Amino acid sequence: MATQVTESPLDTGGEAALVAEIRVAMPEHGLRHDLRAVGIVWQRELIRFRSDRLRAVTSLIQPFLFLFVLGTGLSALAGHGLPAGVDFKTFIYPGVLAMSVLFTSVFSAGSIVWDREFGFLREMLVAPVSRASLVVGKCVGGATIATLQGVVFLALAGFAHVPYNAVLFLTLFGELLLLSFTLTAFGVMMAGRITQFQSFMALTQMLVMPLFFLSGALYPLNGLPTWLSVLTRIDPLTYIIGPMRHAVFTHLDIPQAYVEKLAPGITWGNWVVPIGVSLAIVAVMGLTMMSVAIAEFSKTE
Amino acid sequence: MTSVGADLGEVDLVGNGNSRKPVISVAGLTKRYGDVEAVRGIDFEVIRGETFGFLGPNGAGKTTTIKILCTLAKATSGRATVAGHDTSTEQEKVRRMIGLVFQDTTLDNYLTAEMNLRFHAALYAVPGDAVQPRMRQVLDMVGLWDRKDGLVSTFSGGMKRRLEIARGLLHAPHVLFLDEPTVGLDPQTRSSIWKYINDLKRREDITIFLTTHYMDEAEHCDRIAIIDHGKIVAIDTPQALKASIGKDRVQIQTADDPAAIAALRDRFAIEAAMHEGAVTFSVASGEEFVPRLFAELAVPIRSVSVSRPSLDDVFMSYTGTTIRDAEASSSDAMRQMAQRWTAGRR
Numbered sequence: 164m165a166t167q168v169t170e171s172p173l174d175t176g177g178e179a180a181l182v183a184e185i186r187v188a189m190p191e192h193g194l195r196h197d198l199r200a201v202g203i204v205w206q207r208e209l210i211r212f213r214s215d216r217l218r219a220v221t222s223l224i225q226p227f228l229f230l231f232v233l234g235t236g237l238s239a240l241a242g243h244g245l246p247a248g249v250d251f252k253t254f255i256y257p258g259v260l261a262m263s264v265l266f267t268s269v270f271s272a273g274s275i276v277w278d279r280e281f282g283f284l285r286e287m288l289v290a291p292v293s294r295a296s297l298v299v300g301k302c303v304g305g306a307t308i309a310t311l312q313g314v315v316f317l318a319l320a321g322f323a324h325v326p327y328n329a330v331l332f333l334t335l336f337g338e339l340l341l342l343s344f345t346l347t348a349f350g351v352m353m354a355g356r357i358t359q360f361q362s363f364m365a366l367t368q369m370l371v372m373p374l375f376f377l378s379g380a381l382y383p384l385n386g387l388p389t390w391l392s393v394l395t396r397i398d399p400l401t402y403i404i405g406p407m408r409h410a411v412f413t414h415l416d417i418p419q420a421y422v423e424k425l426a427p428g429i430t431w432g433n434w435v436v437p438i439g440v441s442l443a444i445v446a447v448m449g450l451t452m453m454s455v456a457i458a459e460f461s462k463t464e
Numbered sequence: 465m466t467s468v469g470a471d472l473g474e475v476d477l478v479g480n481g482n483s484r485k486p487v488i489s490v491a492g493l494t495k496r497y498g499d500v501e502a503v504r505g506i507d508f509e510v511i512r513g514e515t516f517g518f519l520g521p522n523g524a525g526k527t528t529t530i531k532i533l534c535t536l537a538k539a540t541s542g543r544a545t546v547a548g549h550d551t552s553t554e555q556e557k558v559r560r561m562i563g564l565v566f567q568d569t570t571l572d573n574y575l576t577a578e579m580n581l582r583f584h585a586a587l588y589a590v591p592g593d594a595v596q597p598r599m600r601q602v603l604d605m606v607g608l609w610d611r612k613d614g615l616v617s618t619f620s621g622g623m624k625r626r627l628e629i630a631r632g633l634l635h636a637p638h639v640l641f642l643d644e645p646t647v648g649l650d651p652q653t654r655s656s657i658w659k660y661i662n663d664l665k666r667r668e669d670i671t672i673f674l675t676t677h678y679m680d681e682a683e684h685c686d687r688i689a690i691i692d693h694g695k696i697v698a699i700d701t702p703q704a705l706k707a708s709i710g711k712d713r714v715q716i717q718t719a720d721d722p723a724a725i726a727a728l729r730d731r732f733a734i735e736a737a738m739h740e741g742a743v744t745f746s747v748a749s750g751e752e753f754v755p756r757l758f759a760e761l762a763v764p765i766r767s768v769s770v771s772r773p774s775l776d777d778v779f780m781s782y783t784g785t786t787i788r789d790a791e792a793s794s795s796d797a798m799r800q801m802a803q804r805w806t807a808g809r810r
Contacts, residue, residue, distance in 0.1 A: 203586035
C-alpha cells in the first residue's frame with residue numbers, strides 16, 4: 164500500500180508522519196479490535212452511570228420500600244406462616260434483592276432507544292466493528308451497573324437478618340450478575356425493535372412487573388393454586404430467585420425442615436429442578452435474547 | 465512548511481498513477497422505500513482529492529445517496545464502491561475508509577469531548593499510542609483543544625459541528641462525508657466551518673463528499689452534481705456549469721405580472737415565469753435588453769434586476785425551478801400531508 168500522506172502544515176514533521184502511520188497501521192478486523200469495542204461501550208455505560216447518581220439513588224427506593232416498609236408492615240400478619248425465629252424480611256430479601264437490579268438492567272438497555280433518538284447510535288452503527296461487539300458491550304455494561312446497584316442492597320443484608328457470609332455473598336453476587344445480564348439482554352432485544360423511548364418504558368414496565376410478581380419473589384412456590392403454579396414455572400425470573408432464596412436459607416441457622424418448607428426447589432411435576440439447571444436456563448435465555456438483539460442490530464435499512 | 469499547494473502537486477507527480485483514480489464510483493444506483501423512489505438511477509465518479517458536492521433541495525435524494533455510500537442503507541439496484549470496496553458486500557472495509565459528519569448531531573452529550581473522541585478511536589481501531597497525538601491534532605484544527613474536558617452538552621451548535629468534524633477525521637479516513645455540514649448554523653459559524661474544511665483540504669490528502677442545499681456553499685466544491693427528484697441533472701465544475709447557461713437572469717416587478725409574462729411571450733418570444741415573487745427570465749445580454757424592455761413592454765415596471773448566471777440559475781435551467789421554490793413546495797406538500805393526517809385522526 165502506497166503511503167497516502169501528503170503533508171501536514173503543522174509545526175513538526177512528526178505529526179505529518181502520524182497521519183501516515185495511522186492510515187497504514189490501521190489493523191485488519193480482528194478479535195482484539197472487537198474486544199476493544201466491547202470495552203469502550205462498557206466503559207461508556209460506567210461513565211454515564213457514575214455521572215447520574217440520582218438514577219442510582221432513585222432506583223434503590225423501590226426495593227427499599229418493599230423490604231423495610233412492606234416487609235415490616237406485613238411481618239405481623241405473614242409471621243404466622245413462618246417458623247419462629249424467621250423474619251418475614253428475611254424471607255422476601257432474596258426477591259427484593261433481585262428487584263434492586265430489575266429496573267436498572269432493563270432501563271440501561273433503554274439508553275439505546277435514547278441513543279437512537281439523539282443520533283449517537285448511528286455513530287456506533289457506522290463504525291467498522293461487528294455489531295455483535297456493540298451489543299455484547301451494552302449487555303455487559305448494563306449487567307455491571309445493575310450488579311453494582313445490587314451490591315448496595317447486598318450490603319444491607321444485616322437489616323433483614325441475613326448473615327454476612329463470604330460464600331453466600333459470592334453466590335448472591337454471581338447470581339445477581341447473571342440475572343442482570345439476562346435482563347439487560349432482554350432490554351437490548353426490545354430496544355432493537357422499539358424506536359420511541361416512551362413506548363420502550365411503557366412496554367418494559369408492563370412486562371417487568373408481572374415477571375416480578377409471578378416469580379415467587381414475595382411468596383413460596385409450594386402449595387399454590389394450579390394456575391399460579393403454572394405461571395410461576397413459565398416465568399424466567401423464578402429460575403434465578405429460587406436459587407437465590409436457596410442460597411440465603413441454607414446459610415441461616417435454622418433446621419433443615421424449615422429450609423425445605425420456605426425455599427423448596429422448583430418442581431416440574433415430581434421432578435425437582437437442580438440449581439445448576441435452573442441457573443443454566445437463565446443463562447441460555449440471556450444468551451438467546453442477546454443473539455436475537457445482535458441479529459436485529461445487524462440489519463441494514 | 466506552509467507551501468501547501470506545491471506539496472499537493474508533488475503528490476500528484478509521485479502518486480504512481482493513482483491520483484486520477486476514482487475514490488467513489490456509482491453506477492445505476494436506485495433506492496426505493498416502499499412506493500417512494502428516493503434515488504432513481506444515478507451514475508457518477510469522485511476523483512481522489514477532490515471536493516465533490518451534491519446540490520439539491522431537501523428530499524432530492526442526497527441523504528439517501530450518502531446513506532448508501534456509507535453502508536447505512538442498501539441500494540435497491542445498482543452498484544457503489546468507495547475506496548475500491550463495494551458498499552453492499554464489503555461494508556466493514558468501506559467503513560474503515562470513511563469519516564462521517566451527519567446532518568443531525570451524533571455526539572454523546574453526556575460525555576466530554578475527549579471521551580467522545582476516545583470512544584471513536586476504539587471503534588475505529590486507532591492504534592493506542594496514536595490516539596493522544598492525533599486527538600490533539602484534530603482538536604487543534606477545529607480550535608477545541610482547550611475545551612476537550614468540557615461536556616458536550618455545554619457546547620454550542622457550532623462547537624458541536626466542529627467536534628464532529630474533528631471526530632470524523634480522527635481515524636484519518638480517505639473520504640470524508642459531510643451531510644449538510646452547515647445546516648442550522650448562523651452565517652458566521654457557517655463561514656468558520658468552511659474555513660476548517662478548506663484548511664483540511666490543504667492539510668490532508670482527503671476526498672470530501674458533501675451535500676448541501678445552499679448555493680453559495682456549492683461554490684466551494686471542485687465539482688458539483690445537481691440532483692433533483694432522485695436524478696442527477698448536471699455534473700461539472702461550478703464555473704463550467706455557470707458558463708453553460710451563458711445567459712443573464714432578469715427579474716422584474718410589474719403592476720400586472722400575468723400581463724407582463726404574456727407580453728414578454730408575444731413581443732420578445734421569451735418564456736418568463738414567476739420565481740421568488742418576481743417575473744423571471746433569461747436573456748443573452750441583460751444590460752442591453754433592459755432599455756428595450758422599458759421601451760416596448762406595455763405593463764408598468766416597478767423594479768428590475770439583472771444578474772450574472774449564478775448556481776441558482778444553473779439549478780433553474782436544469783430543473784425548471786429555483787431551489788427555494790423547490791423547498792417551499794416540498795414544505796407545502798409536507799404541511800398538507802400533516803394537515804390531512806391530523807384531520808384524519810380527528
